[in-house]
Amino acid sequence: MPFKDPAIAWRPALLARTFQGVFPVLARYLFSSPKLQFATKPVPEPERIVVPTRYGDMAALLYSPVRADVEGCRPPVHLLLHGGAFVVRHPEQEDNVARYLASEVGCYVVVIDYDVAPAVRFPVAEHQCYDAYRWIREQAEAHGWDAQRVSVGGASAGGKLALSVVVQALRDGEPAPVAASLEYAVGDLSLPDASRTSPGKWPIVGQWMTRMVRRTYFQDADLEDPLASPVKYPKLGDFPPLLILTGGLDTLRTEMHALAEAARTAGIEVSYRDFPDSDHGFTHVKPVETARSAITMIGDHLRAAFGKS
Numbered sequence: 517m518p519f520k521d522p523a524i525a526w527r528p529a530l531l532a533r534t535f536q537g538v539f540p541v542l543a544r545y546l547f548s549s550p551k552l553q554f555a556t557k558p559v560p561e562p563e564r565i566v567v568p569t570r571y572g573d574m575a576a577l578l579y580s581p582v583r584a585d586v587e588g589c590r591p592p593v594h595l596l597l598h599g600g601a602f603v604v605r606h607p608e609q610e611d612n613v614a615r616y617l618a619s620e621v622g623c624y625v626v627v628i629d630y631d632v633a634p635a636v637r638f639p640v641a642e643h644q645c646y647d648a649y650r651w652i653r654e655q656a657e658a659h660g661w662d663a664q665r666v667s668v669g670g671a672s673a674g675g676k677l678a679l680s681v682v683v684q685a686l687r688d689g690e691p692a693p694v695a696a697s698l699e700y701a702v703g704d705l706s707l708p709d710a711s712r713t714s715p716g717k718w719p720i721v722g723q724w725m726t727r728m729v730r731r732t733y734f735q736d737a738d739l740e741d742p743l744a745s746p747v748k749y750p751k752l753g754d755f756p757p758l759l760i761l762t763g764g765l766d767t768l769r770t771e772m773h774a775l776a777e778a779a780r781t782a783g784i785e786v787s788y789r790d791f792p793d794s795d796h797g798f799t800h801v802k803p804v805e806t807a808r809s810a811i812t813m814i815g816d817h818l819r820a821a822f823g824k825s
Contacts, residue, residue, distance in 0.1 A: 555619035592665035599672030606815035675701020679746035696819030764792035
C-alpha cells in the first residue's frame, strides 16, 4: 500500500500517522492488564492467517474455541473488527474480547487487519471486511466451522464496519450475519462534528479526532451513502438482532442511541445498554466490572443468536 493517498492533505495525513504510532503504545499500557481477561478456559494463542480480498491478501488472527465445548457440531464464527478511528492497524487490541468469546461462547473468532488511512480511503476497509465475511462463509468446510452461524461486531470504527458488512450483504442479496454487536460505535458520519457532545470535560473522541477521520479516511466520500453511514440504510428492518453498548460520557452515544430507537421502530430485536459513567473504550480499560459486564453481554448476545440459527 502507498504511504499516503494523494487525495489526502499532508496535515491530516501527518496527524493520522502520529496517532498510528502512539496508539499501540497506549494499547500496551492500557489494555494489557490481566484483570481485563475474562476467559475462564485456556484458549490457544491465535493463529496468524491470510484472508484474500479484492485488494489482495489481508492478515488476520484466528482464535479457536475450546474443542471440548463444541464436540459433535461445527462451531459458529464471529468476525471481530477492531477500532482506531479508521487510521489504526492493531487487531491485537481485541484480544480480551476474542479470548472471552472463544472460551465462553465456544466460537471461532476472526480479527482482521484491514487497511486504513492515510494509505487508503473509503470504502476500502468496508470492502475488505465484507470480503472477509464472505470468505468465512465460503471456507466453512475447510476450517470446520458453521457457515450458517456467522456473526459480526466491533468497537468504535469496528462497530461501523460491522454495520457496513450487514449493509453490503443485504444489498447483494447474501445471507446477513445472524447478529451484530456494536460497542461505542460510529453510525452516522454525515452528522456535523459539533453535534457530537459529551457531559465530560475531556471526552476521548474529541472534535479533533472526528475532523481527522473526515479529512483522511472519508475524504471526498458521500457521507449520506449507507455504506459510509449505516443508519441511512432504508431497510433497517432487515438488520439482524443488534446489541448496542454506549458510554454516557462518549460523544458517539447520541447517534448509537438513535440507531437503537430506529432499529426497534423498524421491528428489529435490539438489546441496548448504556454505561452512564463510562467514556469511549470501556470494554478494554478499567474499571474492570464495567468491562466484564459489557463483554459478558456480547457473549450472551452471540450465544442467543447462534442458538436460534
